[in-house]
Amino acid sequence: MQELHFAMPIMSLTAIISACVMTLNWFMYQTAEGVKQWMYSMQLMALTCLLLIGISYQPEVITFTALICLFASFYFFVNGTEKFFKVSHSAKLWVVMGCIYIGLSAWYSFIDSNRAMRYIAAYSLVSMAMGLSIRALMLCVSSQHQRTNLSRWGFLIACLSVFAVLSIHLVSLDAKPNTVILSSLNTMQVLVIAATVCLPIILCVAFNLLCGAQQLEKMAVLAQKNQQASLLKGRFLTMLSHELRTPLNAIVGHADMLKRIPREPQKHAQLCDVISEAALSLSDLANQVLLQAKGEQVGAQLKPTNLAEQVHSVHELLLPLAKNKGLSFKIRIDERLNALYFLTDKESLPVVLKNLVSNAIKYTEQGEVLLSVSVQEQNEQVEQASQLIKFSVEDTGVGLSQSALDYIFEPFASSHLEHNISNSAGFGLSLSKQLVDNLGGELMVKSTVNKGTTFTFMLNLPVCDAPVQVKQKAQLSEHSGTLESNRILIVEDNLLNQEVLKHYLQDSKMTCEYVQTLTEASAAIDKQSFNVILLDMHLPDGHGLAWWQSLQTQLKPAQTPTVIALTGDADEQAQQTYLQHGITYCLEKPISGATLLSVLEHIGTAHKTQINPLQLLDEQVIVQLNQQYDSHFLNTKLMYLADTFDYEFAQLQGLADIQALDQLEVKLQALIKESSELGLKALATALKETSEAVKAKQVIDWRALHHYAKQNALALQNFQKQFTA
Incomplete structure (x- = not known):
């Protein structure tokens, strides 16, 4: 069929144009899988056509080289298609095909110059390539975007067109080549030649349609995700605003009631309890928002922990909440845990248990809530340096539907929008899952509507000894003196916080001086010495840590006071930085009066001792x-x-x-x-x-x-x- 050779110069031109277009396409879509392989395929196809133009000069060598380039071209064609549609590539199949094809090409190029057999070998190669490409197209996941589906149909038509044109050539293949001129071709032959010349263009257009459609699909998916995230965050901010205003309203309202009602100590105590509870709710909400915002950066601070003590602590904290709803809140602790200490994050675990229990209480109207901790039996051959501990929180509440279970751990998601989020609904479960993941476990949930919900997770915790204090070998000779003789400098710019500290310290009979800026603090230290400095870390004229570091170089060691940082930083790393640079203690706001007095008493005792x-x-x-x-x-x-x-x-x-x-x-x-x-x-x-x-x-x-x-x-x-x- 000599007309194929007649059309080869034109086909070479279209192949070169297609190769150039695919090269530009690769520069545009470098991140897309398979585009580079398609570019190689079109470049090798153009090289094959150019070689076939000069086949009359050295027919054996050029023919064999052209057939090898054709094999490489369709190998990259299929490889790129499989990468693009994310279908596994069969390397063994191509090794077998390559051995057979190269052997046949060499035989019918150098030994038996049989034009028909060469064409049949090439036709078999292309047919196999088209079949594998169509298979990859059919195996890929269908898209919800119309343009993507249309581009895939276009690719399918392009593959079928290549197969059809080559099949027509095979059927009309002459046993002996004959010379023809353009005027002697009939209409069918002209159409076949035109289709052959256009094959590179058809494939190039199909590739470009696929790449463009995939890019549009990615942009549409990204836009949809951004819209969903915006809706979730908008709903979260609405809920957060409500939950901030609710306890604030309670604080302001009950404080106003304190001023208006007559002097009734019992009633005053009840109102103060409400104000304190609302304030703690705000503090808890702020802590959980900050922990959630930290995301994957939440790190574990491993410390010796007695799990039984932690469970009892959570039980004591949340028992009043259960009693107010008329619920039974029980705990079940494996007896072996009473004497064991484990190395785990002492801060994260109570947050998880509190979130799970408070959710259980919130969504249970009648019945009970059970918090259980047990040791799981392990293989006797395993060294008992660690134990597998199972934590479980069960309730008899409203339960969760299957649709709610699908997104219950998503950030900002809540299955009951009418409930508040300050006790974990909204993002508490997402935070809990994150913390459990950090501890090396997996938070799982089972639930039945109107029957109850069970949250469980297991942690493999290393057993350790009870925490011990390092013994100080210094010989201490105690001198007379009490806490009352200490002089304290309070550096706090907020007058309300100053009033709170005055209230806590009024009964201690310590000498206190209050300043609002670091400049005033420096002036006060120049006038007289202090035993203790209560230092707010964020002040109008600078940062407390930088000020203290500069002041340390000016003080004699005997005059150096003990510095207690008053900080709202929830970041553990920031607090560690304070402790590493001369700060002795960090007290987080809101500050507990009992904690402050305990720390001051400890410091007072240390100041009344001298080291020889x-x-x-x-x-x-x-x-x-x-x-x-x-x-x-x-x-x-x-x-x-x-x-x-x-x-x-x-x-x-x-x-x-x-x-x-x-x-x-x-x-x-x-x-x-x-x-x-x-x-x-x-x-x-x-x-x-x-x-x-x-x-x-x-x-x-x-x-x-x-x-x-x-x-x-x-x-x-x-x-x-x-x-x-």
Whole structure:
């Protein structure tokens, strides 16, 4: 059939144009799967056509090369189609096809120059390629977008067109080639030649339609997701606004009632209880919003935890809520858990249990709520260094339908819009699932409408010893004095917060001075010394931490007060930063009066004790250091020793948290050596005991050890100043 060779120059031109268009198409849709392979396919098809134009010069070599390029072209054609429609690729099939095809092409090109057999081999290859492409098209997931479906129909028609045109060529193939001229062709032959010439254009158009439709579909899906997210967030903000205003209204209303009613202590106490409960509800709501906003960044702070104690704490907290509704709230605790401690996130677990129980109480009108914790039996061969613990919250409430179960863990979703979200409905379940995932478990739910709901999750928790305090080896000689002799500087810009602190401290008989800015605080410290500073971290003229760091360098160690941060930062990482840079305690707002007084009492006791430096230090080593180094150099080194310990002990706690025990041991040994070389004999002894405790897998109070190290550093500073005076 010589007319195919007659049309080859025109077909080469269309193939080159199609290859250029597909190259541009690849630049436009580089992220789309399969487009690069389609570009290679069209480029190889153009090369095949160009080779067939010059077949008369070296027929055997050029024919074989053209057939190999044709194979590669349709291999990339199918590979790109399968990638685009996300269908698995069969490499073994193409290896077998390649071996057979290349063998036949070589035989009928170099040994037996049989034109018909070469065409049959090429026809078989193309037919197989079209069949695999149509298969990939049929296996792909159908789309809901009309343009995408139309483009797929166009691709199907293009594949069938290629198959049909080549089939007509096969049927009309002459045994011997004959020379023809354009004027001798009949209408059917002209149509076949035209269709053949247009094949590259047809495939190129089909590829472009698919890429364009896929891009439009992605944009439509993205727009739909954005719209749904906007609707969910809008509904969430509406609910949040309602839940903020409800407790605020209760606070304002009951405060007004306190002013209006006569002096009735019992009634006043009831109104104050309502105000306190509403305020705690607001605090709980704020905490959960912030935790949810942190998303995947919520990290686990592993601490020794007694699960029985935590369950009892949740029970005591939420029992009044159940009693108000006339419900029975019971707990069931495995007896083996009473004496066991587990290394887990002490903050996240109560949040999860509280959310689940409060939801159960909220959606239960009659019956009971049961919180149970049990140890799951494990294979005896498994080392009992950890236990599989099952947590379950069951209720006899309204239950959830199957449609509600499908989205119950989605952020901002709530199956009962008329209920409030401050006790977890709305995003509490999403937060709970996130926290459970962080702990290595999976939150599951089973529910039956009008019969009740059961939430369960299991955690594989490592068993650890009960928390122990690091023993301080310093010899403390107590002096007379009470908490009342302490002087406290309160740096707080909010007058309402100042009034609250005055109320908490009015019965302590401590001397308190109140300022609103850091400038006023600096002036007050210049006039007189203070034992304690209650420091708000966000003030009009600067950040509390930066101010305290600059002030520390100006104070003598003996005059350094204890700083307590008053912060609304819910970020644990921010609080850790405060503690690592000279802040002794962090109290989160809203501040509990009992907690504040307890901390002040602890500080007061510490201030009324003095450390004998000779009990902490090795005097002989310090003398040798002064002989070895210049005193100015040594004083400068010791000036920054406490800050160095901040960094070193932050590293120690970090290594302990991730259980990098080998690196932790190396770090401890380096600190022991450094402490001994500086004459800190008591600290070196404490660090050796800590190293032994780590090897015994005991839990270390790193904060207490850090504080003790800074005490030793300050003692060394003071002794060095006296030594060089």
